[in-house]
Amino acid sequence: MKLHRESKGTITVATILFIIIGVVAIYFLKIWSLLIIMPLLLVYSLVFWFFRVPNRDILEHRENVIAPVDGKVVMIKEVEETEFLKEKAIQVSIFMSPLNVHICRYPVSGEVIYKKYHSGKYLVAWHEKSSTENERTTVAVQSMTNHKIVFRQIAGYVARRIVFYCNKGDQAKAGHEFGFIKFGSRMDVFLPLDTEIICKIGDITKGGLDVIARMKD
Template sequence: MKLHRESKGTITVATILFIVLAVLAIYFLKMWSLLIILPLLVVYSLVFWFFRVPDRDIQDHRENVIAPVDGKVVMIKEVEETEFLKEKAIQVSIFMSPLNVHICRFPVSGKVIYKKYHPGKYLVAWHEKSSTENERTTVAVESLTNHKVVFRQIAGYVARRIVFYCNEGDDAKAGHEFGFIKFGSRMDVFLPLDTEIVCKIGDITKGGIDVIARMKD
């Protein structure tokens, strides 16, 4: 199983903790040590599972808006996007549980025209105000269909680390990685009002694969 580059520090710490706790359990509990070691092994395995990098066949897209993450669609609504677009847009929000793949992908192809990191709170990721009050990043892409699309990584109550690798002027390719969020959080995508939304609330998305909307060329 291929592991994400962001896994190195976490897995190192998890390995040290597992070894130390296992040794202590064996030393003090003797024959009962398995009662501690087995649950620790499950948690240790989940750390590796969280950082997995699935092998996915990413296609080229022009009009399609691709799910940027694995997760569940929790919001589709018209909102005022005040940071970059400064106009009304359709917001599609996808919530990620700790068991989801947490690679963040470009939802559209085009050119990166804006990026910014915002420190903030750590409200639960499904809270509506988390989009504007939590620690977050905002990226905007000028799509191949000449639309401005904004998307936002949002830290949650558990997620305390957001990374994004893109810079202004970079080429964006729908479905390809631009960042990572650790341990549960949310992605918001802000689309033009005339966008055809093809997902619905409750849908389970596969990042880089599933089409969530289509924009008119």
């Protein structure tokens, strides 16, 4: 199983803790140490599972908006996007549980025209205000259909590290990675009002594969 590059520090710390706790438990508890070691082994395995990188065949897209993450669609709503667009847009929000793949992918192809990191709170990721109050990043892409598309990584109550690798002027390719969020979080995509929304609330998405909307060319 291939692991994400962001896993190195977390897995190193988890391995050291697992060994220390396991050795101490065996020394003091003998056979009863299994009551501690087995649950720890499960948690340790989940850390590896969280950082997995699945093999996915990413296609070329022009009008299609691709699910940027694995997760569940929790919101489709007309809102005022005040940071970059400064106009009404359709917000599609996808919530990621700690068991989902947490690679963040470009939802559209085009050119990166804006990026910004915001420090903030750690409200639960499905809270509506988390989009504007939590630690987050905002990226905007001028799409191949000549639309400005904004998308936002949002830290949740558990997530405490957001990374994004894109820079202004980069070429965005729908479905390809631009960042990562560690442990339970959310991704918002802001689309033009005339966008055809294909997904619905409750849908389970696979990042880089599923089409969630289609823009007019």
